[in-house]
Amino acid sequence: MAVEIFYDDDADLSIIQGRKVAVIGYGSQGHAHALSLRDSGVDVRIGLPEGSKSRAKAEEQGLKVLTPAEASKEADLIMILAPDTKQRFIYAEDIEPNLKDGDALFFGHGFNIRYELIKPPAGIDVAMVAPKGPGHLVRRQFVDGKGVPALIAVEQDATGGAEALALSYAAAIGGARAGVIKTTFTEETETDLFGEQAVLCGGASALVQTGFEVLTEAGYAPEIAYFEVLHELKLIVDLMYEGGIARQRYSVSDTAEYGDLTRGPRVITPAVKEEMKKILGEIQDGTFAREWVAEDEAGRPNFTKLEEQGAQHPIEETGKKLRDLMSWVDRPITETA
Ligand SMILES: NC(=O)C1=CN([C@@H]2O[C@H](COP(=O)(O)OP(=O)(O)OC[C@H]3O[C@@H](n4cnc5c(N)ncnc54)[C@H](OP(=O)(O)O)[C@@H]3O)[C@@H](O)[C@H]2O)C=CC1
Numbered sequence: 001m002a003v004e005i006f007y008d009d010d011a012d013l014s015i016i017q018g019r020k021v022a023v024i025g026y027g028s029q030g031h032a033h034a035l036s037l038r039d040s041g042v043d044v045r046i047g048l049p050e051g052s053k054s055r056a057k058a059e060e061q062g063l064k065v066l067t068p069a070e071a072s073k074e075a076d077l078i079m080i081l082a083p084d085t086k087q088r089f090i091y092a093e094d095i096e097p098n099l100k101d102g103d104a105l106f107f108g109h110g111f112n113i114r115y116e117l118i119k120p121p122a123g124i125d126v127a128m129v130a131p132k133g134p135g136h137l138v139r140r141q142f143v144d145g146k147g148v149p150a151l152i153a154v155e156q157d158a159t160g161g162a163e164a165l166a167l168s169y170a171a172a173i174g175g176a177r178a179g180v181i182k183t184t185f186t187e188e189t190e191t192d193l194f195g196e197q198a199v200l201c202g203g204a205s206a207l208v209q210t211g212f213e214v215l216t217e218a219g220y221a222p223e224i225a226y227f228e229v230l231h232e233l234k235l236i237v238d239l240m241y242e243g244g245i246a247r248q249r250y251s252v253s254d255t256a257e258y259g260d261l262t263r264g265p266r267v268i269t270p271a272v273k274e275e276m277k278k279i280l281g282e283i284q285d286g287t288f289a290r291e292w293v294a295e296d297e298a299g300r301p302n303f304t305k306l307e308e309q310g311a312q313h314p315i316e317e318t319g320k321k322l323r324d325l326m327s328w329v330d331r332p333i334t335e336t337a
């Protein structure tokens, strides 16, 4: 089925400018949405618990900060940008008691609706605006006059205006400069989880770490291995981003291109593709969601152990040393916040 893609000319910014928006959470996505909504003329407030470390930051950045319950009560559109595993508790305690008919409940990712962790009442709009990029770059691109593409979806259209509202919101954070695609909560959730697990985060991190290990275990200098498999990866991906895999192949040497064409499929073998399909199956049948929710409820023991192991990987030490010598590389992630 052909997708519908919307741009700025298709969106009516005045719709979101006429709403009182509460952004719950002020992390990667929360700060980006809130600041860009404000810069687009939207009446926005932040919902954070009294003890939150981000309260001072949001206030310094000129935003009104309330508790999640106060913010939900004051607003008529609530965008929930807290961690996926915490959302159902925030919803039950702070949001649901303050929902009125005609309000809108928005998500930045479909996890809690797709896996039925949150079941909103009839009478409200339920929609999603999911940027296809990390929050800090969503904000950075907005400030630079660009935009990160976004997906919108409507789960429940109580007012008849949920889709136009979601498109208006997406435009206000810069998404419609790049393209906004209409989808469903299910399609967004399943493709997003697959992308981050198999390619963007899981696949890419493992590929880089393994390439670094192979070179250093063979006796090559870690600094050379770092430049080769991590630093240069960004430059190669920039070419793909700008002109597709074809432009990457145009710019590299024909020696590299021959190696790409003949050796790439030896790294990403049919067995790897089978494993990717298995990973997708676990997303589709809910196995991953159940595992992640149980891991979080248990206090994240495996998550913490694996995160610590990743931080101890020798590529991190080598990378830090080299990045410290390239002043333009380590742009503080809070610079745009
Ligand atoms: N990270 C990304 O770029 C992307 C994320 N998403 C989705 O956006 C949502 C938010 O993710 P992300 O931005 O990564 O989250 P972060 O972990 O970066 O930030 C979460 C924020 O929620 C706050 N928070 C924690 N508990 C509560 C609570 N009880 N009440 C209110 N606020 C609370 C945190 O407070 P404190 O600051 O005190 O820790 C923090 O400000 C998720 O649904 C995610 O899947 C979608 C696309 C990309």
Ligand SMILES: CC[C@](O)(C(C)=O)C(=O)O
Pocket (backbone or CB within 6 Å): 131, 132, 133, 134, 135, 192, 195, 196, 200, 201
């Ligand atoms: C790729 C990870 C992501 O899906 C994102 C930045 O889009 C996330 O959940 O953070």
Ligand SMILES: [Mg+2]
Pocket (backbone or CB within 6 Å): 131, 132, 133, 192, 196
């Ligand atoms: Mg994503």
Ligand SMILES: [Mg+2]
Pocket (backbone or CB within 6 Å): 109, 192, 193, 196
């Ligand atoms: Mg994601």
